[in-house]
Amino acid sequence: MNAGSPANRVAALTPPGRGAIAVVAANGPAALAAVDAAFRAANGKPIAEQTLGRIVFGRWGGNGHGWLGTSAASPQSAATGGSAALRPQPPDSQDHATAGEEVVVCRRAVDEVEVHCHGGAAAVERVLGAFAAAGCAVQSWQQSLAQRQLGQIEADAAVALAAAPTLRTAAILLEQQQGALRRELSDCLTALESDAGDGDGDGDSKAAAERLAVLTQRAAVGLHLTQPWRVVIGGRANVGKSTLLNALLGYERAIVFDQPGTTRDVVSAHTAIDGWPVQFRDAAGLRDAGDEIEAAGVALAKQQLAAAEVVLWVLDASALGQRELADPLAAAQRDQAALEVALRSEQPVLVVLNKVDCLAAPPHVAGVAAVSARTGAGLDELTQALSARLTPLAPPTGAGVPFTARQAAALAAAVDLALSGRLADCRAEVERLLA
Ligand SMILES: Nc1nc2c(ncn2[C@@H]2O[C@H](COP(=O)(O)OP(=O)(O)OP(=O)(O)O)[C@@H](O)[C@H]2O)c(=O)[nH]1
Ligand SMILES: [Mg+2]
Structure with a gap:
């Protein structure tokens, strides 16, 4: 966990009102307590007994309460000290079996859950409110992202992905978030380093410089993945x-x-x-x-x-x-x-x-x-x-594609350094990109 990141926190990861389904992610013991208070799993188990990584269907907040029963306060009221009023509710109540909203919950890690609910603003507010009432700090998706300790490339890709206007551009950005650009840059770095090791200063570095040049050309497409x-x-x-x-x-x-x-x-x-x-x-x-x-x-x-x-x-x-x-x-x-x-x-x-x-x-x-x-x-x-x-040079599936102006400029500089034989400086430039 980063310094300053609250132990109990919640964020809506999907943009308001854009998708049919919204994703709310929450961390910490209070988040797990909030799920038990508001969520009735179809398999009848509390969240701590749900299998990690598996989605569980159920209902959220029947009559405003979960099967332990908690009133859903707004995130704002919780932020100003709103309290969770727990009221016991029988798990097998007939009323409760059909009340509330259908959602899917996933226990992603020991103290991390995701709720996939209706994409409308009111439904998201309601889920956020239940977590806030249990003591979770409500964060923006950008704050939530910053706490995932992603590399710079992956963090930039996640931000760009949210602004991708088409499926095709989103697919390329998703590949970058999953490591396509990092892999290609790491391969180039390995080649540059092995050349330094064998001391001949040509073969591997020349191939790496050519590969860096190809990556640089792909920036012409990459910079348009979010901008038309x-x-x-x-x-x-x-x-x-x-x-x-x-x-x-x-x-x-x-x-x-x-x-x-x-x-x-x-x-x-x-x-x-x-x-x-x-x-x-x-x-x-x-x-x-x-x-x-x-x-x-x-x-x-x-x-x-x-x-x-x-x-x-x-x-x-x-x-x-x-x-x-x-x-x-x-x-x-x-x-x-x-x-x-x-x-x-x-x-x-x-x-x-x-x-x-x-x-x-x-x-x-x-x-x-x-x-x-x-x-x-x-x-x-x-x-x-x-x-x-x-796109005369449409990138092949899975290819590394630089997609920010900073990446494009750094790559262009790395190619120039490689071409002028300054391999140590070229390596340093690529290492900075990989940070
Ligand atoms: N037959 C035919 N007429 C066309 C076609 N395309 C446009 N037109 C007609 O050409 C005329 C001018 O069309 P516009 O689209 O307004 O032309 P424009 O180039 O935008 O004109 P300005 O805004 O004045 O520069 C209209 O009467 C259109 O219906 C076409 O493919 N075939
Ligand atoms: Mg016209």
Whole structure:
């Protein structure tokens, strides 16, 4: 137990109101007493006799009481000295067999229990209240986490996991919490150390430096496990940018109209593309603006494009001539030059040829997504192409992935040190990451 951590404590580990099931974890003798007071196990045993690590179904707080009977005070009243009023209640009472809320309790360690209850705020308050009434200090999940004495990587992963927006990102972060990044870093360290031992200063260290470089590249994905990619939809006015946004989202987020200059401000929305979190931004179509408000919108659109991580550049197939349809990539570049759009050279740009429903035969050009935002044709191919632009190096299952800016910076520094032959400093950098 850490200095300052109370012996009897309880915390809700799941975020309020987000899941169907909430998990409340409690430690200490008072926590066990609270379970016996509030919980009636279906197998009839008190908590001390339940098998470690096994879940037990039962009822929590029939008529406000457990089978030893205790009134559930709020965590707040307990924190200010609320008392537990124990009232004997026959364990086999008919009333009690059906009263209370169905929960699952797990005795995780000798003095540690978890209660899995309904995810609603009231149910969680009620469970927390029973522990608080028995004398447990109510903590936040972050405080509870800090007391688990995890390594820095695992603690950071647990915090990031709570903010993971998709199942795919959560799965990768869970692997990091379970040791994927630590294992890879430890392997690199072992290789660096064995090289120091055999004194040749090349083979193992070179392999370790290469491995560190691969890890560093994975940070491009890792830093997006909690933060979405910013994907900006750009192009001339009236090409169908807002229609495309709505089609990608699956609902009507932006106003669509058959007059150019419809979108003025930046419209943004979050979604997942192939399991990766994305924030789409749709802005004013680029043209010589009709009025001051539209001109401000066009300036804003150019700023958005310059700051985008990926750009979807939309062309209107119904407005292009045969020559342009044969080479949409060149048409997009001409557009960008004519409209004075300054894209960075390393910025991934995916050219989208929209309104192909207006063509007799949609062209198939490598690197161009031919779609109809109106009918949905080609959207699956577009999302696949977009996913590949977001994560050209998707990490394999179980791979170590750096996911914080601190980890990414430390790894980049370690690679530089390895490449310049400063192996002792490189090792020290990796050791710091493993702390
Ligand atoms: N036939 C056809 N029409 C489309 C398609 N996508 C959009 N449109 C139409 O094109 C017109 C303009 O669509 P918007 O989505 O408002 O275009 P925009 O690029 O957002 O326009 P601004 O906001 O003015 O820049 C509307 O009449 C849409 O219905 C498509 O795939 N096929
Ligand atoms: Mg629009």
